[in-house]
Amino acid sequence: MSPIPLPVSRGWSSLLSRLKLRHCRVVGATPTVLGRVWIHGPGEVRVGHRVVLDGREAPIELHAMRGGCIVLGDDVTIEGGASLEALQSITIGAGARLGAFCKVMDNQHHPLRGNRHERPASVPLVVEAGVTVGPRAILLPGAHVQRGATVAAGTVISRRIPPAVTVGGSPPRVLRREVA
Amino acid sequence: MSTRIVPAPLTSVVAQVQELRDAVGHRAQRALAVARARWLFRSLQSVGRNVAAYGAMRVENEGTVELGDRLTFVGGMMPGSLVCHAGARLVIGSDVQFNYGISLESWESVQIGARCMFASFVRIADRDGHTKAPIVIEDDVWVAHGAIIMPGVRVGARSVVAAGSVVTHDVPPDTLAMGNPARNMSMELVSRETGT
Numbered sequence: 092m093s094p095i096p097l098p099v100s101r102g103w104s105s106l107l108s109r110l111k112l113r114h115c116r117v118v119g120a121t122p123t124v125l126g127r128v129w130i131h132g133p134g135e136v137r138v139g140h141r142v143v144l145d146g147r148e149a150p151i152e153l154h155a156m157r158g159g160c161i162v163l164g165d166d167v168t169i170e171g172g173a174s175l176e177a178l179q180s181i182t183i184g185a186g187a188r189l190g191a192f193c194k195v196m197d198n199q200h201h202p203l204r205g206n207r208h209e210r211p212a213s214v215p216l217v218v219e220a221g222v223t224v225g226p227r228a229i230l231l232p233g234a235h236v237q238r239g240a241t242v243a244a245g246t247v248i249s250r251r252i253p254p255a256v257t258v259g260g261s262p263p264r265v266l267r268r269e270v271a
Numbered sequence: 272m273s274t275r276i277v278p279a280p281l282t283s284v285v286a287q288v289q290e291l292r293d294a295v296g297h298r299a300q301r302a303l304a305v306a307r308a309r310w311l312f313r314s315l316q317s318v319g320r321n322v323a324a325y326g327a328m329r330v331e332n333e334g335t336v337e338l339g340d341r342l343t344f345v346g347g348m349m350p351g352s353l354v355c356h357a358g359a360r361l362v363i364g365s366d367v368q369f370n371y372g373i374s375l376e377s378w379e380s381v382q383i384g385a386r387c388m389f390a391s392f393v394r395i396a397d398r399d400g401h402t403k404a405p406i407v408i409e410d411d412v413w414v415a416h417g418a419i420i421m422p423g424v425r426v427g428a429r430s431v432v433a434a435g436s437v438v439t440h441d442v443p444p445d446t447l448a449m450g451n452p453a454r455n456m457s458m459e460l461v462s463r464e465t466g467t
Contacts, residue, residue, distance in 0.1 A: 129348075150348045172348060174391075192392070194416050194434070201413060203431060203447065203462045207388065229416060229434045245417075247435040247449075261435060261451035 112138060119165065126150065126171060134159035134177060139185065143168045148191065152176075159197075159213075164220065169193075179213035187218050190226035190244065197232050219254075239269065300325070312338065319365060326350060326371055333357040334377065339365035339385065347371025347391060359397075364410065369393075379403050384410035384428070395420045409444070431458065 108124035115130060119140035126146035130136055134155025142163055144151050149172035155161045159177035163169075164185035172192035175181055179197050183189070198213040214232035218224065222236045225244035230236070235251040242248055243259030243266065252258055255269035304323035312318045314332045319340035326346015334355040342363060344351055349372035355361045361377040364385035373389055375381065376396035382405070383395075393414050397406045404423030408414075412426050415434040426432065427444030437451040446455045 152348060174348070194391075196416075201388065203458055207411075207413060227417065227435075231434060245435060247433070261437075262449070 128153065130155075132156045132159065134161070136161045136163075138163045139165035139167065141166050145169065146171050148172065170226070177216075178210075180215045181218075182216070183218045184220035184222065184238070186220050187222045187224070189218075189224045190228065192227045193224055193230070194228075195230040195234075199232060225259075308342075308344070312336075328353060331355070334359035334361065336361045336377075338363050339367065341366050343368045344373075345370045349392070352376075370416075380405035381408075382406070383408045384412065386411045388413045390414060390416040390418075390434070392417045393419075397422045 105121060108122045109118060111124045111128050112118045112122055112130065114136065115138050116135040117137040119138055119142065121141050122138060123143045127150035128144050128146050129150050130153045132155045134157060136153050136155050151169055151171060152174040153161055154176045156178045158179065160180045161175055161177045162182045164183055164187065166186045167183050168188045170189065170191040173189045174194050176196040181195055181197055195216060197216040199211050201207045202209060202211045216230060216232060216234050218236045219238040221239040224230070224242045225246065227245045228242045229247045231247065231249035233250060234248045236242060236248065237252060237254040239255040240252045241257040243257060246259050246263050247261060248258065248263060256265045257267040258264065259266045301323060304325045305321065308322045308324040311324050311328050311330050312322065314330065315336040315338060317337045319338055319342065321340055322338055322342045324344040326344065327350035328344060329350055329352040331354045334357055336355045347370065351369060351371060351373040354376045356378050359377040360380045361375065363383045366386045367383060369389045370391040372392040374394040378398040381395060381397050387408060395406060397404060399422055402422050406420055406422060407425045409426060409428040411429045414432040417435045418432045419437045420426065421437065421439045424438050424441055426438065426442045427446060429444055430442045430446045430448065432438055432453065433447060433449030436449045436453040438448050439452040442448045442455055445458055447458050447461050448455050
């Protein structure tokens with residue numbers, strides 16, 4: 092038996108989670124933060140209810156740069172090593188899961204041609220409700236993963252993914268469709 | 272009559288401190304990074320001027336490693352690694368930028384040109400268990416997040432390797448390589464289609 096009674100220890104871990112999320116603009120009810128979460132940049136980060144951020148194996152990075160906005164919906168689960176970088180907006184819908192070492196960015200940071208040190212325009216990135224993103228997947232600007240879709244491990248996405256499909260491979264293609 | 276020092280409003284003091292911190296902090300970090308690089312890369316044969324490492328790195332050198340001037344190794348969630356095995360050669364040109372979690376491994380020869388950019392979690396190794404062949408990366412190449420460069424590949428000047436791709440064949444100059452295995456595409460066509 093732990094010397095601290097359970098409700099108190101739970102209260103303590105919830106308090107610790109809130110402490111780790113203190114740089115967020117909005118934090119919903121009962122967040123669970125394990126391990127390290129880095130929240131930096133002058134932009135704003137909004138976190139919904141009951142999110143689970145598991146940064147035990149590697150830190151989770153939520154980087155909202157100037158004018159950027161990261162919105163995590165309710166019941167979002169993010170595993171360790173995931174990195175979200177927003178210059179404009181990244182929206183993660185309710186119940187979505189991001190796997191370990193995912194990279195989600197709404198700006199390429201360098202243009203394909205011309206001066207590599209200029210920053211190209213951002214394209215808002217949306218992950219809708221109930222989406223599962225596999226480990227080491229990369230979501231590039233313009234990615235719009237619709238409701239209930241699954242992105243397989245290591246897939247690179249930069250366009251709209253229709254609802255309730257599984258995409259995988261490189262270049263990505265639809266592997267499976269959910270039969271309604 | 273007594274003269275009294277009028278206390279400056281707290282907000283202005285805070286703003287000044289913040290300003291000072293912004294001005295000095297950057298340079299302090301830079302100085303620390305240069306000092307860290309000097310310590311980390313002490314076993315290398317030649318290290319250029321103004322090499323900076325902003326985070327932890329794993330450096331193992333039993334061969335010959337030559338680093339150019341003004342390199343930047345950015346720190347982050349994972350330490351980078353730079354490994355050169357016995358009898359191997361690893362040459363990096365000037366003005367190259369490396370993001371965190373990079374993995375450079377040389378068993379025979381890896382050459383990287385000037386002004387290249389390497390994003391996080393890029394892996395470059397010239398041995399994969401089957402083959403051992405030298406890798407050459409020419410000038411001004413941009414390798415995006417999580418790309419893997421396989422042995423025996425020559426990436427041409429000004430080319431771009433897209434995020435998450437696995438490059439198994441040579442990439443000509445001014446080309447975009449993407450996919451697994453990486454297909455070469457004209458940068459003209461891609462940039463016209465995507466508007467970048």
